[in-house]
Amino acid sequence: MRTSIRFLILAIIGLLLIGCAFIYIYRPIYSVTLNGEFLGYSENKAALQAKINDYIENGQGDNVAFVQIDELPQYEMCLLKNNIVANDDEIFEKVISEGTPYYEYYTVTLNGEEKASFATYDDAQKVISDLKEKESNNIDKLGVVKKYELALADFSDTAQVVEDLYEAKPVVIKSTTSSYSYSAYTKTVNNTGNVVQLGMALLEPTNGVITSRFGYRRTSFHTGLDIANSTGTAIKAAASGTVTFSGTTTSGYGKYIVINHGNGIETYYAHCSQLYVTAGQNVSAGETIAAMGSTGNSTGSHLHFEVRVQGSCQNPQNYVF
Numbered sequence: 293m294r295t296s297i298r299f300l301i302l303a304i305i306g307l308l309l310i311g312c313a314f315i316y317i318y319r320p321i322y323s324v325t326l327n328g329e330f331l332g333y334s335e336n337k338a339a340l341q342a343k344i345n346d347y348i349e350n351g352q353g354d355n356v357a358f359v360q361i362d363e364l365p366q367y368e369m370c371l372l373k374n375n376i377v378a379n380d381d382e383i384f385e386k387v388i389s390e391g392t393p394y395y396e397y398y399t400v401t402l403n404g405e406e407k408a409s410f411a412t413y414d415d416a417q418k419v420i421s422d423l424k425e426k427e428s429n430n431i432d433k434l435g436v437v438k439k440y441e442l443a444l445a446d447f448s449d450t451a452q453v454v455e456d457l458y459e460a461k462p463v464v465i466k467s468t469t470s471s472y473s474y475s476a477y478t479k480t481v482n483n484t485g486n487v488v489q490l491g492m493a494l495l496e497p498t499n500g501v502i503t504s505r506f507g508y509r510r511t512s513f514h515t516g517l518d519i520a521n522s523t524g525t526a527i528k529a530a531a532s533g534t535v536t537f538s539g540t541t542t543s544g545y546g547k548y549i550v551i552n553h554g555n556g557i558e559t560y561y562a563h564c565s566q567l568y569v570t571a572g573q574n575v576s577a578g579e580t581i582a583a584m585g586s587t588g589n590s591t592g593s594h595l596h597f598e599v600r601v602q603g604s605c606q607n608p609q610n611y612v613f
């Protein structure tokens with residue numbers, strides 16, 4: 293009896309020694325494969341897989357939304373000699389190198405067409421709010437779209453995009469019904485006091501003294517603004533446009549020029565002594581087009597300057613002087 297107990301104790305001690313030696317030489321570890329390809333050994337399967345999951349959900353780097361990985365690694369537990377080194381970091385790098393990152397950014401669209409890209413929603417939304425503040429005419433056609441793409445777009449400068457997308461409101465004649473037709477010249481005038489927005493700036497076409505303003509005279513209506521100065525004073529285009537008339541009339545205007553600025557906007561320059569441009573010619577704003585004079589129905593050297601919108605004479609002083 294005593295002998296068998298002693299033997300049992302010896303056997304247990306022996307087994308413990310063998311066990312200790314075994315644990316000293318071997319340890320449990322995970323063998324990792326991806327698509328059947330052996331990647332290495334992982335010491336900590338849970339931590340490695342958590343790191344991979346985090347990468348898939350959030351990606352790494354600027355504007356990466358998520359990462360698509362077709363195959364996840366397979367883990368198999370095994371016993372290995374202790375001198376075999378685990379390489380969790382290498383396995384992670386290998387797994388993510390097979391992934392496809394999707395980038396997230398925002399585009400501003402006009403009529404559904406993408407016009408500019410931004411890293412954040414706030415940047416894109418700022419373009420819309422700035423254009424709204426400037427009362428851009430296309431505000432209802434603008435939108436912001438979130439994008440997931442395989443490549444990152446070039447991001448735009450907010451201020452530049454606002455400038456590029458800004459659309460001026462079109463010319464609106466608020467009231468033409470109460471306009472006054474002056475039969476002697478068969479001209480239509482806007483005598484309503486409503487200012488027509490041109491959607492463009494006009495320059496002062498010459499220097500001098502205002503001698504007659506737009507409006508009623510005792511028996512007629514003065515359809516422009518008179519600016520007096522000495523004969524030969526330079527007359528300049530109030531804005532860029534195309535010369536549609538340059539010549540002489542026997543009626544009131546004498547030698548005069550008409551420039552079409554588009555959108556139904558025209559400017560007239562009358563009583564000139566000399567004309568420097570011809571019909572069909574394009575002129576830029578501020579370009580000298582004529583010399584002041586007193587041709588036609590005029591009693592002294594002056595410029596009769598008119599601004600017409602869709603044929604209706606406007607008060608030039610709504611825009612210049």
Ligand SMILES: [Zn+2]
Nearest residue numbers: 516517518596
């Ligand atoms: Zn006049």
